[in-house]
Amino acid sequence: MEDKFNLFSFSGKYRILHLTWFAFFMTFVIWLSIGPMMPFIQEALLLTDQQAKILLILNVGLTIPARIVVGMLVDKFGPKIMFSSILILGGLVSIAFSWMQNYEQLALMRFFAGFIGAGFVVGIRMISEWFPAKQTGTAQGVYGGWGNFGSAGAMFTLPFVAASFGDVDGWRYAITTASLIAIAYGVFYYFNVSNTPKGSTYFKPKKSGAMEVTSFGDLVLYILMNIPLYLVLALLTWKLSPAKAGLISTGTTWMVYAILVSVFVLQLFKIWQINAEFVKNPVPKQSRYHFKQVAILDWAYLATFGTELAVVSILAMFYVDWFELPKVTAALLAGVYPFINLFARPGGGWISDKIGRKLTLVIAFAGISISFLILGNVDKDTWSISWVVGLTILGGIFSQAGSGAVFAMVPLIQRRLTGQIAGMVGAFGATGSVLFLTVNSLVDYDQFFMLIGIVSTVVLVIIVLLLDEPKNQMTEVLDDGTVEIIKLN
Secondary structure: OOOOOOOOOOOHHHHHHHHHHHHHHHHHHHHOOHHHHHHHHHHHHOOOHHHHHHHHHHHHHOHHHHHHHHHHHHHHHOHHHHHHHHHHHHHHHHHHHHOOOOHHHHHHHHHHHHHHHHHHHHHHHHHHHHOOHHHHHHHHHHHHHHHHOHHHHHHHHHHHHHHHHOOOOHHHHHHHHHHHHHHHHHHHHHOOOOOOOOOOOOOOOOOOOOOOOOOHHHHHHHHHHHHHHHHHHHHHHHHHOOOOOOOOOHHHHHHHHHHHHHHHHHHHHHHHHHHHHHHHOOOOHHHOOOHHHHHHHHHHHHHHHHHHHHHHHHHHHHHHHHHOOOHHHHHHHHHHHHHOHHHHHHHHHHHHHHHOHHHHHHHHHHHHHHHHHHHOOOOOOOOOHHHHHHHHHHHHHHHHHHHHHHHHHHHHOOHHHHHHHHHHHHHHHHHHHHHHHHHHHHOOHHHHHHHHHHHHHHHHHHHHHHOOOOOOEEEEEOOOOOEEEEEOO
């Protein structure tokens, strides 16, 4: 009898799904609490708009390398220990942030908090271990969508907690409370999950330190796809330099540039070390995968999640600045955007399971492009707030459904590399948010929306022309040489 997806079950694999999406939910509550809290923080510490925008950028800066590193670690050590560690350490960093006394301290702790966003990668591997390919789109969509709702949870609760204290430190108590809950749940999660169902094999990469590829062409593409990650980190450094924000000195700026170059060179060495054998001795056909698929999903997630995270971060300020709404009202309206994660991202995953991953992505990106190209023409003097909210919701539905479709496909490329693939795709999502938020700090909101629309249109063309639908099966070789077939349909 066919195993029908039962979201309302709390046993077996569904128990793991519910425990894991809530772990992700809590990481997003503490990581993205800065969005709805920003108007309160600005008022309490007398921050300028530019300083506030820089804090939003710093919040996602470390997420880019963290998702790459965490992807490697979860493939090696398993999602159980990794998710618990991120919840506990992330909660401690978030508490520290909430009690900083000046802008420089806030900026430093917000940069460190960026690693909390890497928790998403961990759950992708966990869910892929517990659900079959024919259900993975729906399961990953529920995990990602309900977990992402943590940003809405922060928007709907933390402003009221902060306001209830009635003083300038209300935001500190709100963030601290959420962080303590995250720490407690990290302990609970560790003692209540396992990495795989009983009797299942947890496939690990043969080597650690870089992603395995299976051809010379894929090796070149893999190297090229790492470059945008470093460029965005360099962009972030420039944004903080004396030439712009002045948060770091000229000497520190050049030191960071040197570190980025050095790390990139070291990564090139590690990539070659891991893959030299595969390039010299061709990988058997049944064990190959096409890195092109990973690269396209990277760019797709840059547009979908990058959009979501950037829009969530600026929406409350956008409503306050352009439409002069009260801070709490603005936070509530902004919270509608991530609220739709409850159905949009699971819906994207479910539709992917039914009609195919590629077609779902094409539909999603067509919707993102149209929605944000229209928003790119918003006029604060003539447009009503209801029209703007409606368009952001529409764009959010398509972008979040697109994210669900992306991660419906990620576990179907190469099982033993799922964490690393998810890490790289996730890093591009964070890259997109840094890119979009940096642009937002330089231009008006309408130009910010227009850029999202243009980038999404370009990605749509790439998907139509180059993305392949996963078919048939993938293989994994066990330690004893046995070949295990994993069905994809």
